[in-house]
Amino acid sequence: MQIDVFTLFPDMFVGPLTESIIARAQENNLLTIKRHNIRDFTTDKHHITDDTPYGGGGGMIMKVDPIAAALATTLGDALPDMPVILLSPQGRVLTQQVAQELARQARLALICGRYEGVDERVRQLFVTDEISIGDYVLTGGELPAMVLIDVLARLIPGALGAADAAENDSHATGILEGPHYTRPATFRGLTVPDVLTGGHHARIQRWRREQALRRTWQRRPELLLSAALDEADKWFLMTLAEEDAPPP
Ligand code: 4FV
Numbered sequence: 537m538q539i540d541v542f543t544l545f546p547d548m549f550v551g552p553l554t555e556s557i558i559a560r561a562q563e564n565n566l567l568t569i570k571r572h573n574i575r576d577f578t579t580d581k582h583h584i585t586d587d588t589p590y591g592g593g594g595g596m597i598m599k600v601d602p603i604a605a606a607l608a609t610t611l612g613d614a615l616p617d618m619p620v621i622l623l624s625p626q627g628r629v630l631t632q633q634v635a636q637e638l639a640r641q642a643r644l645a646l647i648c649g650r651y652e653g654v655d656e657r658v659r660q661l662f663v664t665d666e667i668s669i670g671d672y673v674l675t676g677g678e679l680p681a682m683v684l685i686d687v688l689a690r691l692i693p694g695a696l697g698a699a700d701a702a703e704n705d706s707h708a709t710g711i712l713e714g715p716h717y718t719r720p721a722t723f724r725g726l727t728v729p730d731v732l733t734g735g736h737h738a739r740i741q742r743w744r745r746e747q748a749l750r751r752t753w754q755r756r757p758e759l760l761l762s763a764a765l766d767e768a769d770k771w772f773l774m775t776l777a778e779e780d781a782p783p784p
Contacts, residue, residue, distance in 0.1 A: 537566070537567050537568070537639075537641070537642060537643070537644070537688065537692055538567075538568040538569075538570065538642070538643045538644075539567070539568070539569050539570070539643070539644050539645075539646060539685055539688070540570045540572060540610060540611060540643070540644070540645045540646070541569065541570065541571045541572065541645075541646045541648065541681055541685075542572050542574055542603065542606050542607065542610075542645065542646065542647045542648065543571065543572070543573065543574065543648040543676075543677070543678055543681070544573065544574050544575055544585060544598075544648070544650055544676075545648075545650075545676065545678055546571035546572070546573050548676075548678045548679075548682075549569070549571055549678065549681075549682060552682045552685075552686070553569055553682070553685065557689060557690065557695060557696065558685065558686060558689045560695070561689050561692055561695040564694065564695075566692045566693075566694055566695050567689055567692055567695070569685065570610070572606050572610050574598075574602050574603055574606050575602065576606070577602045577603075577605035577606040577609060578602045578605075579601075579605070584599065585598060585599055585602050586598050586599060586650070586651050587599055589652065593652075594652075595651055595652035596651040596652060597651060597652055597653060597654065597655055598649060598650060598651060598653065598654040598655060598658070599655060600654070600655040600657045600658050600661070603647065603654065603655075603658050603662070604658075604661065604662070607620070607645065607662055611645060614643065615645075615662075618641075618643045618644065618645060619638070619641055619643075619644050619645070619664050619665055620645045620647065620662045620663050620664050620665070621638075621644060621645065621646050621647065621663070621664070621665045621666065621667055621684070622647045622649065622654065622658065622659065622663045622665075622666045622667075622677070623646060623647065623648055623649065623666075623667055623668070623669070623677035623680035623681050623684070624649050624653060624654075624666055624667075624668060624677065625668050625671065625672075625673060626666060626668065627665075627666030627667040627668040628665075628666065628667060628668065629667075629668050629669070629670065629671070630667050630668065630669050630670075630680075630683070630684060630687070632687070632708050634667070635684075635687040635688060635691060636691060636708075638684075638688060639688050639691035639692065644688075646677075646681045646684065646685075647662075647663065647677070648676055648677030648678045648680075648681050649676065649677040650675075650676045650677070667680070667684060668680070669683050669684070709748070709763070709764075710759060710762060710763035710764060711748050711749060711752040711756075711759055711760065711763045712748060712751045712752045712755060712756055712759070713748055713751075714744050714745075714746075714747030714748040714750070714751055715747055715751075717729070717732055721733065729743070731743045742768075745768075745769065745772075746772050749765075749769055749772055749773060749776070750776060753773060753776050760773065
């Protein structure tokens with residue numbers, strides 16, 4: 537996968553994209569990330585990339601022309617048929633399902649807004665998709681772009697160590713993950729559940745599924761409405777409901 541990032545702050549990406557899994561995915565040519573500084577595509581001597589809003593009002597707006605030049609110059613004839621994603625609070629909210637959909641693309645372009653946002657003609661001329669990482673306002677689209685790159689990198693086959701790690705993720709299964717344990721077997725008197733050290737894989741799998749269902753029931757019950765639940769899951773959830781039901 538190749539991701540072209542258009543930003544006024546390319547150096548913000550250095551840290552997050554040069555460590556651990558994302559660094560290794562680039563070393564193994566599973567992922568290529570190209571950072572483009574929109575300011576490099578200005579034509580005026582002051583390299584202006586933003587201006588005051590027509591109609592007045594506070595704040596500044598990112599100009600369309602430097603962004604247009606950056607996209608055309610760097611993407612060339614690949615531009616028309618590749619997803620161009622604007623990171624903004626007005627976008628569809630990023631979920632694991634949205635990430636799985638985008639992870640099928642060979643190439644993506646990400647536009648990072650700043651100030652009050654981009655000129656609307658950026659959307660009209662270039663943007664094919666708009667993604668928000670959540671209902672809050674950040675100083676720029678760079679962190680959302682990094683979040684999107686991180687969630688996509690994990691979904692690239694071969695990017696993660698254990699082959700199936702991504703499949704069991706919270707949200708990848710539609711429900712939350714249950715508790716995890718590793719050595720020591722006891723810490724400050726807290727011991728690892730016996731089922732996990734008993735070596736009975738079917739019991740371990742069942743226990744993990746029930747813990748995941750319990751955590752989802754307690755913290756994000758709405759996820760259960762869209763989760764793929766089998767009969768055993770439904771019976772287990774019934775017992776949780778009885779547990780929580782007020783005494784008659
Ligand atoms: C944002 C979000 C976000 C809005 C104004 C950048 C800021 C500034 N992007 N998910 N939430 N963007 O807050 O994606 O231009």
